[in-house]
Amino acid sequence: MREPQVGKFLGAWCLLMLSLPIAILWIRPDFESGQSFATLGKLAVVLAAVSACGLALTYAVMRRYSTLTAQFAEFIGALPAQEKDLPIEGPAETQNLSRGMLAMAERVRVVVEQANTEASRRETILACMAEGVLAVDSQMKVIFCNDAFAQAFSTRIPVTEGRTLYEVVREPLLRDILQRVLSSRTPETDRFQLPSADGRWFEARSLPFGQKNRSGAVIVLHDVTDIQRQEQMRKDFVADVSHELRTPLAAIRGYAETLLDGALDDEANRRRFVEIILSQSIRLNNIASDLLVLSELDSGKEAPMQSGHISVLEVVQSAINTVLPAAGLRNVDIDGSDCQECAVVGVRFRLEQVMVNLLDNAVKFNRPEGNVTVACGYTDKGKVRICVSDTGIGIPSGDIARVFERFYRVDKARSRPAGGTGLGLSIVKEVVDRMGGTIAVESQLGRGSKFIITLPAA
Ligand code: ADP
Numbered sequence: 001m002r003e004p005q006v007g008k009f010l011g012a013w014c015l016l017m018l019s020l021p022i023a024i025l026w027i028r029p030d031f032e033s034g035q036s037f038a039t040l041g042k043l044a045v046v047l048a049a050v051s052a053c054g055l056a057l058t059y060a061v062m063r064r065y066s067t068l069t070a071q072f073a074e075f076i077g078a079l080p081a082q083e084k085d086l087p088i089e090g091p092a093e094t095q096n097l098s099r100g101m102l103a104m105a106e107r108v109r110v111v112v113e114q115a116n117t118e119a120s121r122r123e124t125i126l127a128c129m130a131e132g133v134l135a136v137d138s139q140m141k142v143i144f145c146n147d148a149f150a151q152a153f154s155t156r157i158p159v160t161e162g163r164t165l166y167e168v169v170r171e172p173l174l175r176d177i178l179q180r181v182l183s184s185r186t187p188e189t190d191r192f193q194l195p196s197a198d199g200r201w202f203e204a205r206s207l208p209f210g211q212k213n214r215s216g217a218v219i220v221l222h223d224v225t226d227i228q229r230q231e232q233m234r235k236d237f238v239a240d241v242s243h244e245l246r247t248p249l250a251a252i253r254g255y256a257e258t259l260l261d262g263a264l265d266d267e268a269n270r271r272r273f274v275e276i277i278l279s280q281s282i283r284l285n286n287i288a289s290d291l292l293v294l295s296e297l298d299s300g301k302e303a304p305m306q307s308g309h310i311s312v313l314e315v316v317q318s319a320i321n322t323v324l325p326a327a328g329l330r331n332v333d334i335d336g337s338d339c340q341e342c343a344v345v346g347v348r349f350r351l352e353q354v355m356v357n358l359l360d361n362a363v364k365f366n367r368p369e370g371n372v373t374v375a376c377g378y379t380d381k382g383k384v385r386i387c388v389s390d391t392g393i394g395i396p397s398g399d400i401a402r403v404f405e406r407f408y409r410v411d412k413a414r415s416r417p418a419g420g421t422g423l424g425l426s427i428v429k430e431v432v433d434r435m436g437g438t439i440a441v442e443s444q445l446g447r448g449s450k451f452i453i454t455l456p457a458a
Contacts, residue, residue: 008091012057016050023049068094072101079105080112132202132221135209136178140165143216152197152221171196174204174219181206181217191224201228240407244287244422248280255280283421290423293353294406297430309458310348312376312384313341319355320374327363332370334359340377342384343458346435354431355386357424358451362390364420365449384457389450395443403441404429 023046030038068090075086086105088098126133132149136142145159145168153169165175171194181188185208193201206219255273263270320336327334344351355374362372370391379385395403399410407422428451432439437455 009057009061012053016053020046020050064090068097072097075101075105080109130223132223133218134165134168134174134221135216135218136165136182137216138182138213140175140178140182142168144218149221152200152202152223153194169196177204177206178217178219181208181219182215185215200225237406241287241291244407245284248283248287251280252277252284287421287423290421290427293427294423294430297427297434300434307345307347309343310346310351311341311343312351312386313339315348315351315355316374316376316386319352319359322352322356323359323363326360327372330363330366330370331368332363332366332372334363334372334374336374338373338375338377342376342378344384344435344455345458346431346455350431351435354428354453355388357428358388361424362388362392362449362451366390366392370448378457379454382457384455386453386455387450389448391448394445394447395441395449396445397443400441400443404439 023042027039027042027046030042071086086098086102088095088102126144126146129146130148132152133144133146134142134149135144141161142159142163142165143161145155147157149155150157150159150168153171155168159168165178173192173194177188177190187205187207189203189205191201191203193199201224203222203224204219205222206217208215208217210216255277259270259273263273316336316339320334324334359372359374366372372391373389374387375389376384376386393411395410399408402408403410404425406426408425409420409422429439432453432455435455437453440452440454441449442452443449
């Protein structure tokens with residue numbers, strides 16, 4: 001099918017051609033009569049008219065097309081925004097072209113919109129991630145870094161693209177890993193401690209991406225400091241338990257062997273040896289029971305029905321009665337007269353365990369003829385406060401923060417013979433924490449200590 005614009009052009013051309021015979025008829029009389037000057041003059045007029053028409057036609061067509069191409073260029077330049085409108089007008093072929101370009105612009109807009117949505121979704125996910133994510137190109141220039149990563153290394157956010165890795169993180173270990181991944185193009189998983197991130201532990205997964213000059217590597221850092229600490233604590237705890245058990249077990253075995261080797265007939269010493277075996281087995285038993293309590297507390301196995309309203313006054317009196325014989329042996333006086341009726345919610349025998357541990361320590365680490373005072377009641381803020389003060393040896397300021405650690409003793413030589421396991425205060429802290437309370441210590445070396453428990457009132 002003939003295109004309309006070409007048709008118009010052909011029409012104009014035909015008109016021009018048709019005018020030629022007229023021009024010939026106009027020139028012919030002069031040509032035949034041999035008036036060459038007039039012939040040439042008329043020929044020149046005809047040629048001038050033909051070329052003027054041709055020029056005018058070409059100019060009109062060119063002008064139309066240059067306006068249209070300028071419109072198209074402006075429209076394409078503004079993509080994917082569709083602020084520029086493309087009018088559907090003019091010859092049919094340009095109308096078709098305009099329609100095609102409008103359809104293409106719509107497709108481009110949809111694709112760009114999808115890409116933008118995808119990019120912003122990815123960026124939101126990466127920004128919300130607790131893991132630090134950093135990507136570098138093949139020149140080790142940072143192309144992406146999320147907030148978690150920047151925060152871990154105290155880097156100013158947002159991290160502008162194109163900065164070198166060294167400018168963002170001064171961590172040779174990360175640089176080495178990324179360089180290895182870039183050159184080997186194989187993923188790597190490592191676990192390490194980074195001094196530049198406050199000594200925190202990270203599990204890092206690094207992966208290469210892209211091809212040739214558009215390649216790079218991404219590293220994802222998962223903070224495992226707490227897991228690492230727990231693993232270390234577990235290892236230390238197992239080591240501590242074995243160490244604590246080994247001492248009484250060695251003593252029991254040693255004295256039993258000595259008795260069998262003939263000391264059974266040694267009237268002067270055999271009773272003492274058996275007493276040592278007994279005291280060491282009591283110590284083993286104490287350690288085992290304290291460990292059991294801690295394991296029960298750790299596993300949170302407390303039956304909810306055991307929890308209820310507890311009268312603190314009753315618990316304090318019962319605990320005082322439990323430690324009275326030990327206090328009597330050391331001539332330590334226990335005064336519980338400053339106790340008022342108050343109630344908390346929790347498991348009664350656990351609170352009693354707390355009070356017995358605190359009172360037992362207050363007696364154990366006291367001087368002969370010393371005093372222990374127990375006070376309890378409501379605070380101005382409506383909480384329940386229990387204080388256990390003693391006039392004992394006190395705790396050095398450097399050790400106060402550590403006395404709640406498992407197996408921590410300020411003076412092992414004093415605690416062990418007194419039957420201490422080093423677990424009492426860990427149990428106290430664990431129970432108080434579970435009851436939603438806090439425990440604080442005030443102590444003066446050589447003058448005494450004060451343990452203050454604050455619990456939510458029932
Ligand atoms: P232990 O079985 O040794 O008493 P605890 O966990 O109860 O273990 O206490 C840990 C350490 O805290 C004790 O070994 C002791 O050094 C110190 N301590 C606890 N209570 C007192 C106190 N009232 N006076 C002085 N030191 C104390």
